[in-house]
Amino acid sequence: MMPKAAATEVVRTLRAKGHAAWLVGGCVRDLVLGREPADYDVTTSATPEQVMTIFPKTFAVGAQFGVMLVAFDSAPANDQGPTANDGSFNIEVATFRSDVGYSDGRHPDAVVYARSAEEDVQRRDFTINGLLMDPLSGEVVDYVGGRAAIENKVIRTIGDPLLRFTEDKLRMLRAVRFAARFGYRVDDATLAAIRKLAPQVHQVSHERIRDELVKMLTEGAARRAFELLDETGLLHELLPEVERMKGVEQPPQFHPEGDVWVHTLLVLEKLQAAVPPALALGALLHDVGKPPTFRVAPDRIRFDGHVEVGERMAQEICSRLRLSHAETEHVCALVANHMRFADAPRMKASTLKRFFRLPKFEEHLELHRMDCLSSHADLSLYDFVKQKLAATPPEQIRPQPLVTGHDLIALGYQPGPEFKSILQAAEDAQLEAHFSTKEAALEFVRRAFPAPSAVQPRKNQ
Numbered sequence: 001m002m003p004k005a006a007a008t009e010v011v012r013t014l015r016a017k018g019h020a021a022w023l024v025g026g027c028v029r030d031l032v033l034g035r036e037p038a039d040y041d042v043t044t045s046a047t048p049e050q051v052m053t054i055f056p057k058t059f060a061v062g063a064q065f066g067v068m069l070v071a072f073d074s075a076p077a078n079d080q081g082p083t084a085n086d087g088s089f090n091i092e093v094a095t096f097r098s099d100v101g102y103s104d105g106r107h108p109d110a111v112v113y114a115r116s117a118e119e120d121v122q123r124r125d126f127t128i129n130g131l132l133m134d135p136l137s138g139e140v141v142d143y144v145g146g147r148a149a150i151e152n153k154v155i156r157t158i159g160d161p162l163l164r165f166t167e168d169k170l171r172m173l174r175a176v177r178f179a180a181r182f183g184y185r186v187d188d189a190t191l192a193a194i195r196k197l198a199p200q201v202h203q204v205s206h207e208r209i210r211d212e213l214v215k216m217l218t219e220g221a222a223r224r225a226f227e228l229l230d231e232t233g234l235l236h237e238l239l240p241e242v243e244r245m246k247g248v249e250q251p252p253q254f255h256p257e258g259d260v261w262v263h264t265l266l267v268l269e270k271l272q273a274a275v276p277p278a279l280a281l282g283a284l285l286h287d288v289g290k291p292p293t294f295r296v297a298p299d300r301i302r303f304d305g306h307v308e309v310g311e312r313m314a315q316e317i318c319s320r321l322r323l324s325h326a327e328t329e330h331v332c333a334l335v336a337n338h339m340r341f342a343d344a345p346r347m348k349a350s351t352l353k354r355f356f357r358l359p360k361f362e363e364h365l366e367l368h369r370m371d372c373l374s375s376h377a378d379l380s381l382y383d384f385v386k387q388k389l390a391a392t393p394p395e396q397i398r399p400q401p402l403v404t405g406h407d408l409i410a411l412g413y414q415p416g417p418e419f420k421s422i423l424q425a426a427e428d429a430q431l432e433a434h435f436s437t438k439e440a441a442l443e444f445v446r447r448a449f450p451a452p453s454a455v456q457p458r459k460n461q
Helices: 003-016 026-032 048-054 117-121 146-152 161-167 170-182 188-203 206-218 222-232 234-238 260-269 277-285 306-320 325-337 340-346 349-356 361-373 380-391 405-410 418-431 438-448
Strands: 021-024 041-044 058-062 067-072 089-095 097-100 110-113 131-133 140-142 294-296 301-303
Touching: 003 021, 003 041, 003 048, 003 067, 003 089, 021 026, 021 117, 026 131, 026 146, 041 117, 048 058, 048 067, 048 089, 097 117, 117 131, 140 146, 161 170, 161 188, 170 188, 170 206, 170 222, 170 234, 188 222, 188 234, 206 222, 206 277, 222 234, 222 260, 222 277, 260 277, 260 361, 277 306, 277 325, 277 361, 306 325, 325 361, 340 349, 340 380, 349 418, 361 380, 405 418, 405 438, 418 438
Parallel strands: 041 089
Antiparallel strands: 021 041, 021 131, 058 067, 067 089, 097 110, 131 140, 294 301
16 A cells, blocks of 8 residues: 555544544645655544554554554564564654643643644644645645745744744754755745744754754755755854855865855755765765865965865764764765875876775765866866776776785784785785786785795695
């Protein structure tokens, strides 16, 4: 069963049991816009206990807030509900409710069940997300002016924007993301409220902030999202290192487009929807080390050491956003290696092949392409590396080593720090195609690194 059909079945079943039920929120917005919803939510007069009684595969993920998940397709592997990769999906079912107080600026202090869907939608964030739909008839019910907001392409809170954002500070980031994703403007009162409350965004957890920022970067409208973050003051609060790019001049012979901020926006503009998150973050942060290393030399503007500084700053930012170790490592690698393409034509074959070995090298290549197109537009280095990569078989990039540590011991070398240098030299020579057999490789080691005379090579027993 497909998600829309499943959501329709949930509504039909709830109504058959005497409960009011509607599709609500983002799925209705997307259906009105002619988009395929990512998921479906149902709002109902049924309590969580009643929902659990009606549907056999139900999981209480937010029962204290009146929210349940109804599972479809696959039986759950555990009591946490279906997993994201087992072919199953969930329909969120929430009881009509009114939220009472938000002491932590994020979650309601208490939930009171409401009497109607009309009362329920008043607690939601934006008018475009406050629409109801009867999936059986296709009728859309609008108590909050959501259809007009869609027609006028505007993001506006339901009710007083200061109250809505005071209740939940994450909504400020969601306003920016929705405006960027749909190409809407932010209502003046809504924008003013965000500017006023932006310093309070730190009440939101680092993880939720990270999730919203990553969505902004990967939904196909990253440039507009970061322009709005800057306009609202949220960029200053969350990523001051990026804000400092503004007004930092660059040498015009390499960057005719303008300062570091303008360049970064042009790179973000080239991020397609569903781009890998680490690549998107690498695009955002690849020049983050330029502001602190800016200097005007006699010949031109320079950013000495900006790659190394930028890598450290990227590490700090990723840590602050609670990225995983693997994601952080990849983002930092993108920052650390983005200038190496300039040396590619002069690299030895072994160095170039080691460059190709970088994990997810295709993302390094794509960042370089976007970087070039956002400055001088010269893709000659990109084309050179791409052609070399295509012409080099994988077994030549990462061949089976012809010399191992065991071979060195057999030759009479004592294990120690020199082992690494010997093995790397042997591998470099192999990558340079100086030899192709084990015998030739061992002979290379004997000549290049004579074993101490006091140590005789072991004889075969």
